Amino acid sequence: MADLHKNNKVDYESIAESEQFKHFMKEKRRFTVPMTVFFLIFYFLLPICTSYTTFLNTPAFGDISWVWIFAVAQFVMTWVLCTIYVRKANSFDEKVEAIIHDQIKKGGKA
Secondary structure, three states, rough: OOOOOOOOOOOOOHHHHOOOHHHHHHHHHHHHHHHHHHHHHHHHHHHHHHOOHHHHHEEEEEEEEEHHHHHHHHHHHHEEEEEEEEHHHHHHHHHHHHHHHHHHOOOOOO
């Protein structure tokens, strides 16, 4: 379907004004904004907590303190969020192709 819009004239302005596209953008924002906020809070929490508090310096398991667990969790969080985003982005791509296909079927009128 990716080659579908190469051979057809697509009116991207009418797509942007269509309800189908507006609904898609709303759905995309509902996903990306909370994920971004979560990432930024989780990411900046480590330097803030280590700079202004000492509770992460307490031992969790033997000589391993909570700060090490939090730091490793940031790597895990990054990989998990990337995996979630890639899967969701694939569904976004499919929806965009469907919107373009529908617009072409309508003859360029959204």
